Amino acid sequence: MIFSVNSVEETTSLGIALGKLLKSGDIVCLTGDLGTGKTHITKGIAKGLEITDYITSPTFTIVNEYDSGRLKLNHFDVYRVSDPDEIYAIGFDDYIFSDAVSIIEWANYIEEILPKDFLHIYIEKYLEKGEDYRKITITPYGERYDYIKELKI
Template sequence: MQFLVKNVEETTELGFSIGKLLNSGDIVCLTGDLGTGKTHITKGIAKGLGIDDHITSPTFTIVNEYDSGRLKLYHFDVYRVSDPDEIYAIGFDDYIFSNGVSIIEWANYIEEILPSDYLHILIEKDLSNGEDYRKITITPYGERYDYIKSLSSK
């Protein structure tokens, strides 16, 4: 499923729609180049979960936790992870197999340790339409994410 967004607001709005649909234990894997909007879509997802906290990318801490919404949110940024053992050392499995929602920015860096079921969101710049346009491709892996297909009707 693909979406074309024109600006940061539309990126955040799409994230909000996704966040409203997410369930306990869901894993969202974000990929895309620097500056494409991974953190902005995460901010929207957090809003959709009812989290009003200031969302920042946990580049140096690897994970930020937010628990003020309908579900707990674990926001990972694995850009600086050079070895999967680093992420296991912080209790990665405890986070992603919990009742919260896990969002993993730069998930392609650790794809060998990701579970088989997750929601993948690829964000790419679409320069053919304009500098701020993004093509967002959402691919569900596993039957648990069939509900995401309802986004296309919105």
């Protein structure tokens, strides 16, 4: 599925719609250049999960946990991870194979250790169409994500 968004608000709205659909144990992998909106879509997903906490990117801590919503959220940022062993050291498998929804920013940095079933979101920025224009491609890997067809903004 491909979505075009023209503002931070539309990016967040797409995240909210997705968050409302996500289920226990889902894994969302985000990729795209720096500044494309990975954290904004994550904030929207958290709202869709009814999480009331303030969402920040865990760039220096690798993972932030939120449990104030209808489902727990594990938010990873692996931008600074240089070796998959670093992520295993924090209990990565325990996080992603739990009942929580897991969002992994910069998932392409650890693609060799990702499970075979996940939802991939790739965000591209197009400056020639305006500062906030984004093309967001959502690709499900695995049958568990068939429900994504219901996603609309």
